[in-house]
Amino acid sequence: MRRWRSVPAGVRYMLLAxxxxxxxxxCVKMIPQIPSVEIILFRSVISFIISFIGIKAAGISPWGTxxxxxILRGVCGSLSLILYFILIQQIPLATTxxxxxxxxxxxxxxxxxxxxxxxxxxxxxxxxxSMLGVVxxxxxxxxxxxxxxxxxxxxxxxSGVAYNVIRKLKTSEHxxxxxxxxxxxxxxxxxxxxVFIWEQPIGWEWFWLIMVGIFTQFAQYFxxxxxxxxxxxxxxxxxxxxxxxxxxxxxxxxxxxNLLTYIGMACVVMGVVSNIWWKxxxxxxxxxxSMVRSNQ
Numbered sequence: 001m002r003r004w005r006s007v008p009a010g011v012r013y014m015l016l017a018x019x020x021x022x023x024x025x026x027c028v029k030m031i032p033q034i035p036s037v038e039i040i041l042f043r044s045v046i047s048f049i050i051s052f053i054g055i056k057a058a059g060i061s062p063w064g065t066x067x068x069x070x071i072l073r074g075v076c077g078s079l080s081l082i083l084y085f086i087l088i089q090q091i092p093l094a095t096t097x098x099x100x101x102x103x104x105x106x107x108x109x110x111x112x113x114x115x116x117x118x119x120x121x122x123x124x125x126x127x128x129x130s131m132l133g134v135v136x137x138x139x140x141x142x143x144x145x146x147x148x149x150x151x152x153x154x155x156x157x158x159s160g161v162a163y164n165v166i167r168k169l170k171t172s173e174h175x176x177x178x179x180x181x182x183x184x185x186x187x188x189x190x191x192x193x194x195v196f197i198w199e200q201p202i203g204w205e206w207f208w209l210i211m212v213g214i215f216t217q218f219a220q221y222f223x224x225x226x227x228x229x230x231x232x233x234x235x236x237x238x239x240x241x242x243x244x245x246x247x248x249x250x251x252x253x254x255x256x257x258n259l260l261t262y263i264g265m266a267c268v269v270m271g272v273v274s275n276i277w278w279k280x281x282x283x284x285x286x287x288x289x290s291m292v293r294s295n296q
Contacts, residue, residue, distance in 0.1 A: 010230025013222040014238040020219035022245035025096075027212045028088050031205050035197045036085035039212060040078075041190035046213025047220070048183035054176045064177040066169060073165040073178060074185030080158035081186070083151045091143050092257075099144070099152030105131065106160030114164035117231055120282040123275050130271030136264030163227055163235075170228035179220050231279070238272070 028039060055062045064070050087096045105127050111117045137144075166178060201209055226235045257265075 008230060010226045010228075010235055011238065013226035013229070014235050017219045017223035017226060018238065018245065020215050020222065024212055024215035024219060025088055027208045027215065028085060030208045031201075032089050034199050034201060034205060034209070035194070036089055037082060037190050037197065038194045038199060039085055039209065040081055040186060041194050042209040043081075043213045043216050044183035044186040044190060046210065047179065047217045048187065050214075050217045051176050051180040051183070055174070055180065058174065058176065060174050060177065062177060062180055064169075064173045064181070066172055069165050069169055070173065070178065070181040071185065073162050073169070074181035076158045076162040076165070077182045078186040078189060080155045080162060082190075083155035083158070087148060087151055087155070091148055095137060095144055095257075095261075096152075099134065099137075099148065100156055100159070103156035103159040103163070106157050107163045110160050110164045111167065114168055117167075120278060122278050122282075126271045126275035126278065128271075129274070130268045133264040133267030133269075133271065136267065137261050166224055166227040175221055175224040175228065178224050179217070182220070238276070 028036075031039065052062065084096075084100060087099060091099075108117075108119055108123075108127065112119060169178060226238075
């Protein structure tokens, strides 16, 4: 327990978020016959209800102060999620995770310009290692087609923009307000599209749809707090650990992989762990140098 408390709050929040997101993806996998956009509609409605209740209980304005940035976060998040759910339903869970792990790279690159965060040169080596892992996985898993790679790339780019907006709004907006703008943008888009592709949920499908919304809401909440409290390069890298969950849950659905695919996934995880360690080491070294200069 003491070790857990010694972990930075932002890191703890992101670790919780990755577990909850993994549970959400399992629920999505349980309803392959329901169109992805329809699932997103249910998820967005549930998210809107929970967020609105939380905002009212907190006694804050649901509209926020920086509306253009909040709308941008909603649009990018909506696009990313739609593409994301399409991938979940079409290819193995662990491979989906790996494809979408391009997002931390985009997040870090954009973070240099959006929020002026410093990235140590060695971190790019570790990002390259993770990228190599993505290439290995997508190149040796025959279930992944070029269109899946394109969808994953577009989803990751959208996520990178959304995460930077969250970081940009860290001091001006409540996490629930940031989350609320996602369903505000998504519900009209998903609602209109769902009219033409609607599949009536039956039996347990209702349960899985509700759980998708609940798991996602809490995952979004903890993820938002994580991005508001910790640097982008660290928090975005932690999302790579979801590949472990993807493998574990994937086995439940009978998903198996060849040796090269496992090697690729190992490269992804090694790149993440090394990146976090090096970032922490670099920050400590920079603080020591600053202290030495101040004492001179």
